[in-house]
Amino acid sequence: MSLLEARHYLVGDGTEVRRLLPQRTLRSVGPWCFVDHYGPDDVAHSEGMQVPPHPHCGLQTVSWLLAGEIVHRDSLGSLQRVGPGELSLMTSGGGISHSEESPRSDRPPVLAGVQLWVALPEAARHGPASYEHHVDLPVVAHGELRATVVLGEHAGTTGPGSAFSPLVGLDVTGEGVLPLDPAFEHAAFVLDGSAVVGGQPLEVGALLELGRGREEVEVGAGGSRVMVIGGEPLGEQLLMWWNFVCRTADEVVRAREEWEARSPRFGEVVGYPGERLAAPPLADGRLMPRS
Ligand code: MN
16 A cells, blocks of 8 residues: 655646646556546636647546536537536547536536546547436445445446446545455545545545555545545556557557647537647657556
8 A cells, every 4th residue: 555645737727636647656547547636726716627629539538526517518519517426428439529618607616526537448449439427326335434436336336437447436435344346456535625544544635556456445534535446457558648548659649640630530629719729749758658
């Protein structure tokens, strides 16, 4: 078990995020390869979150709000307002583009949430794109502990969102013992408040690596909320660059060129009030494959 500190980044128009994954010493947890936790932010007197249209490939984005609302638009034509407790799940397949923004009007004053990426396995990463919005997610009770199944399977209960390899994402509250799948590797982080997980005190801004082979972990969250992510390792070497999850540097170069050339691969987001994001310049030194 080890505790890894988040790094702080600015995304979109300047929303500050705590990046919990990837870490230098932990590239992924099962297929989960990226975790940004943000807020609570006062968005009453600002534009709030404004992330212009940008492309993705080889992954799913999972948006899970704790407070506030965001508007999701994508190149499939989806336009969806998303609130707390609702799963916003976008599967890129071979290519998609999307934007995320705080609503222009009737905007709740506080925004907080987490965005995670799931790397798609080889069999799905060139497949079709899709968008899902699920408002009714199963909750599994273990004594005083409550685990909302955000994605994947937990203790025989499967969430409604599409998953392409064995994985789990849980939003846990209360006190008790949480059963885990020993075939998975797991990690945990606090969404809100503070908690004790596996005997380790845990605050916002840190990721607790739980490793593989665990059959359970004790969670003391009280009224706080802990996210537990896990899954079987994909067993595939991932090359992440910007918003792309690829396998080789050639794939990254091609994806970047196709976005810059407005190739149909990534489509067009309609209705976002602003320009799309340009891809950053390639820095060859950063294109080293990493697992
Ligand atoms: Mn995105």
